[in-house]
Amino acid sequence: MSKSFFIDTTLCTACRACQVACKQWHDLPAEKTTNRGSFQNPADLSFETYKLVRFNEQVIDGKLNWLFFPDQCRHCYEAPCLEVADDPTAIFKDPATGAVIFTANTKNLDADEIIDSCPYNIPRKAKDGTLAKCDMCLDRVQNGQVPACVKTCPTGAMHFGESDEMLSLAKQRLAQVKGKFPKATLLDSDFVQTIYLTAHDPELYSKYAIASVTNKGIIAPMLTRQEALQKMFKPFIAAAKELV
Amino acid sequence: MQVTRRKFIKISGATAAGLAVSSLGFSLKDARAHTQMLKTKYAKETTTICCYCAVGCGAIVHTSKKGDGRVINIEGDPDHVINRGSLCSKGAALSQLTENENRLTEPMYRAPYSKEWKTVSWDWALGKIAKRVKATRDKAFTLKNAKGQVVNRVTNIVSVGSSAMDNEECWTYQALMRSLGLVYLEHQARI
Secondary structure, three states, X not given: OOEEEEEEOOOOOOOOHHHHHHHHHOOOOOOOOOOOOOOOOOOOOEOOEOOEEEEEEEEEOOEEEEEEEEEOOOOXXXXXXXXXXXXXXXXXXXXXXXXXXXXXXXXXXXXXXXXXXXXXXXXXXXXXXXXXXXXXXXXXXXXXXOOHHHHHOOOOOEEEEEHHHHHHHHHHHHHHHOOOOXXXXXXXXXXXXXXXXXXXXXXXXXXOOOOXXXXXXXXXXXXXXXXXXXXXXXXXXXXXXXXX | OOOOHHHHHHHHHHHHHHHHHHHHOOOOOOXXXXXXXXXXXXXXXXXXXXXXXXXXXXXEEEEOOOOOOOEEEEEEOOOOOOOOOOOOHHHHOHHHHOOXXXXXXXXXXXXXXXXXXXXXXXXXXXXXXXXXXXXXXXXXXXXXXXXXXXXXXXXXXXXXXXXXXXXHHHHHHHHHHHHHOEEEEOOHXXX
16 A cells, blocks of 8 residues: 655645755755745755745736645656666665655766656755655654654645545545636646645646646656667666676 | 546556566566664653744654753644644744754843954843843833823833743743833734
8 A cells, every 4th residue: 555645735825834844854954045036935946855835926817826835756656767767776666655765876876867757846966966855754654653744734735644545535625625716636646646736727836736748757658769768778788887 | 637548558558668678677676665763763752832922832842862862853742732733834943942053052242333242141141131121211210190190110111022931931021020110011922
């Protein structure tokens, strides 16, 4: 059985407790930022920021809407980063929870290639090329606790549990909000373990809210022809390197 | 997300390609699945109340049992009747009250017109504050108002309190302020 997040953005007030709790649990340092005219802070995910609430001001039907999107790794069922890395010591899927985990060995991978493979633009690299992202608080989950972000959420926007239960909760919640928000939708819910519910067009929340069909990702063909060939030859190249 | 026939073929195709590719290479050993240890496993747990606002959320403080007693983690107390485990961004950052390199541990003094802060002793600082409060209070202490009624009040000092104080501390504090004659007692959480 795998575990999933369900993030109901209709309930999110952008208090950013999830962002802070994530930093706190992972002992990550603060980032020095400057005023960019937005409450979104820091500006983007980074090697030291696994979770970020995105703020967007959008005019929908002539009315100003302030949209909040607590962005994080989706822990895809068929994760492109894992496929591209092809190195279980660097990126692996925890069998019990389905969490996609990056280890310190990601230093040996082509960081940009991995970042590029992610349809949601999540992994970030350190100066030495090591990659980092949300780890589903695997230590907490393995010890029967929920991830730090879910634990702290004061509005009940974040949920965590068995994947099938989260999906049915998401569908139930979608049906509830449909009356108020006819365009409400669940994002890529059959492919990922972080299910978002948005009230409006997901692209208004974040450029990478859904795996776009044009993007290489889990919904479009997972690997382009070139990438597939590259991957097929990888073991032979590695073997050849060892021989030399 | 509706899966159309076309998308389904794409996905199954991709999965098949993935399988074919993985069977070509060297054996992909399953990653070892060992349970990680919680960083709070051997920590002492103490309950506390968040100091930041009037909601009064409960939190659990995990401190090291290894002598130094420093804070390892602070998170919402699931058994607390008010917040049931949740905390806002301020509460979630509680551990920084103690585990923070920017935290001052000694009183600092900047003399008027000086650009420098210097470390001073508690005795010196408290004495200085007491003298200044007394001087300011004496300057504007009002014994009687315009009608000749006894008021015994001070209107040139305002207290904005402290949200980091508990109920009993607040009572003692306001008693001190009223004994000086202050009438403007506020609380920073309201401002």
